[in-house]
Amino acid sequence: MMKIPKGGIMKYGRWRIYGVLGLLLITAGGARAQEKIRLAYSSTDTLNQLWTIPLDTGIYKKNGLDVDMVYIGSTTVGISAIVAQDIAIGNAAGSGVANANVRGAETVSVGCLINVLAYELVVLDSIKSAEDLKGKAIGISRFGSVSDVAARELLKGLGLRPMEDVKILQVGGAAERAAGFSRGVIAGFPSPPGNVHLIPGGLPHRILADMSELKKPYPLPFICAVTTKGYLAKNRPIVKRVMMSLIEGAHYFRTNKEGAQRIVAKYQRNANKAYLDSSYASTLKILERVPYTTREGMKIQLDEALKQAPGSKVTVDSLIDDSVVRELEKEGFIDKVYGKGN
Helix, strand or coil: CCCCCCCCHHHHHHHHHHHHHHHHHHHHHHHHHCEEEEEEECCCCCCCHHHHHHHHCCHHHHCCEEEEEEECCCHHHHHHHHHCCCCCEEECCHHHHHHHHHCCCCEEEEEEEEEECCCEEEEECCCCCHHHHCCCEEEECCCCCHHHHHHHHHHHHCCCCECCCEEEEECCCHHHHHHHHHCCCCCEEEECCCHHHHCHHHCCEEEEEEHHHCCCCCEEEEEEEEEEHHHHHHCHHHHHHHHHHHHHHHHHHHHCHHHHHHHHHHHCCCCCHHHHHHHHHHHHHHECCCCCCCHHHHHHHHHHHHCCCCCCCCCHHHHECCHHHHHHHHCCHHHHHHCCCC
């Protein structure tokens, strides 16, 4: 039994109280460090789960973020939510950032985990050639979205004129497009890697065009952290923690296939093994280690957006703020996550 010196009971009691108070202060400090923030991802496909992986693995929480994750099934709608400040930071492609800015918004891409457009054009099995697709319709989520960009590029690659030779219809997200396809509402749809395995009922189909087969991948800021310039200026430390979390989540995806696929399956509920394996392999090939936003890809989207607003003075540099990623790279954070040389 511990001996307490005479007259030392009060001292001993005080030290116990101080210890308890100290513990309470530490706990309270930890609670205060959790910044509440609302983030958004834009699809249930594997690519977009690069946003939810840090949530399900506790990475956001580890980095002091109490995240409310929201699903918004389109870049165009997501951008509107960011501009309205309903979402602090969300996934949006370069097309959405450029279109918003030429109309007066101040959205900015802080970093991108995927910088290429890797889509396939899935069509009914009866469509054997580009000529067979003429006069028919393909489905996208919304005009101005990534699926819209993909649809137009895939059609142009086949020598077809979007909206003239082939109609483009707004149908909804990847699951809605697959459902519309199976019901014959549309003759085809642009599909992220592996999504052909989600077509219900095993409807016969073929891939008429594949962007991954292009000699040079189509550059596009695709899976990107987008916010407003105002939010970044006022909340830079929070934006930095989000980027840290996305980088760590991307590393988890690379190094933990089973865990990553389990999370993908949670959000893409009709996922099967063929989808999980195919989409994982495709995503792995194009996942950025250092998530800078492609300037080449952003320029393509800005040039398209300026056709609708020729008087706009928006430049590529005003659409991208690389400073947070540059800071993390300079501090050695990315090397610490991946290991130097990896």
